[in-house]
């Protein structure tokens with residue numbers, strides 16, 4: 598039994614926030630942001646746009662690409678750090694809004710690694726026969742967690758959503774999720790966190806990050822996770838057709854590629870125009886590269902991410 602990726606979809610809010618606009622708010626410059634991160638612009642959700650709205654549009658686009666309807670979906674996992682409400686799960690809202698009246702729907706919280714964790718979770722449900730067709734969504738209105746006076750974080754993040762449809766198939770002919778690797782090290786909790794929450798402060802809080810320390814952890818752990826996902830599948834990293842990384846910083850993408858001897862032309866980069874959209878970043882990049890014709894049926898794709906927790910992981914998928 599394999600979890601075959603039948604289709605992907607995404608959604609970006611209309612409002613573009615440029616580096617030049619940010620330079621009017623905090624002590625920064627377009628040159629600094631581009632040189633240190635590769636980010637030129639990011640999208641910001643409208644005040645009446647919720648995470649579930651972004652998630653629903655991405656999910657509908659993925660269902661269309663997968664040629665699956667509401668009646669086919671029996672599992673929804675929404676990876677998000679920015680739920681509509683503390684409860685119920687954003688996934689429950691998505692389920693109702695899409696007219697899906699069967700199966701389970703829940704949120705998963707692994708911050709920027711959320712989509713990789715959700716993909717691995719859905720894969721386990723499908724190969725165990727506990728669901729047949731899953732919507733795996735990464736969706737964020739991350740801008741609502743930003744401290745717009747902190748130049749170390751507010752320049753990095755953006756809003757958006759991406760989704761895939763996974764289906765359990767017995768005769769998958771090598772297609773589908775081949776291996777996944779997930780890891781959390783809670784000792785690094787304080788390197789990247791939000792300084793508020795239901796139980797500790799009763800507030801929403803803002804993102805806090807020790808940027809350069811997270812940067813070092815990212816290059817090291819992402820590289821190791823990619824090698825581990827390949828090793829688990831007994832596949833050489835040289836045979837991977839496309840790398841779809843979490844879009845945190847172009848220098849992290851370049852650093853990992855250098856470390857593993859990967860051809861940079863095989864690395865999908867959307868960080869320049871999306872910024873870091875947390876759990877949405879990997880499916881947004883995946884959908885971009887499928888729609889522009891780079892990633893094709895039969896290609897071997899390696900996705901990876903690292904985020905707050907710290908959490909990190911990788912997933913190897915034959916399209």
Ligand code: UT7
Pocket residue numbers: 624625626629630633634709748749752807808809810811812815845846849873875903904905
């Ligand atoms: O998605 C979850 C994972 N997140 C990440 O992977 C993010 C990882 N971290 C990063 O991407 C980078 O660390 C940053 C882009 C956040 C920062 O870049 P850096 O090259 O690591 O800079 P730094 O934090 O070491 O700071 C260097 C200098 C500091 O000034 P001083 O102390 O040397 O005078 C900062 O205050 O750059 C300053 N700085 C800025 N200057 C202009 C920090 N942010 C800015 C800014 N504009 N926006």
